[in-house]
Amino acid sequence: MSLSHDQIRRIARLARIAIRPEESEAVLARLNRVLALVEELRAVDTTGVEPMSHAVDVVQRLRRDEVTEQDRHAVYQSVAPAVQDDLYLVPKVIE
Numbered sequence: 503m504s505l506s507h508d509q510i511r512r513i514a515r516l517a518r519i520a521i522r523p524e525e526s527e528a529v530l531a532r533l534n535r536v537l538a539l540v541e542e543l544r545a546v547d548t549t550g551v552e553p554m555s556h557a558v559d560v561v562q563r564l565r566r567d568e569v570t571e572q573d574r575h576a577v578y579q580s581v582a583p584a585v586q587d588d589l590y591l592v593p594k595v596i597e
Contacts, residue, residue: 504534 505513510530514521521529575588584591 504537505530 507526507530510521510526510533513533514529579585579588579590582590
């Protein structure tokens with residue numbers, strides 16, 4: 503697939519990129535090279551190749567899931583102006 507000058511102007515307008523007429527040929531050549539590379543990649547037989555999320559087999563080190571802080575729920579609610587059933591009560595602001 504190759505692009506035309508009209509398509510380059512339309513893509514530039516949609517992307518809000520200003521391309522001067524003298525730049526159009528260079529942009530056309532670069533985008534056509536990118537599209538040729540995409541076509542080349544599409545032609546590769548990937549049958550039997552599993553999708554991967556990373557090029558290197560990476561394992562993330564995780565820390566143990568342990569509680570490290572005390573429960574301060576009661577302390578925080580003790581200074582609240584209004585609490586009911588462990589929930590903060592706030593004034594109605596939308597009618």
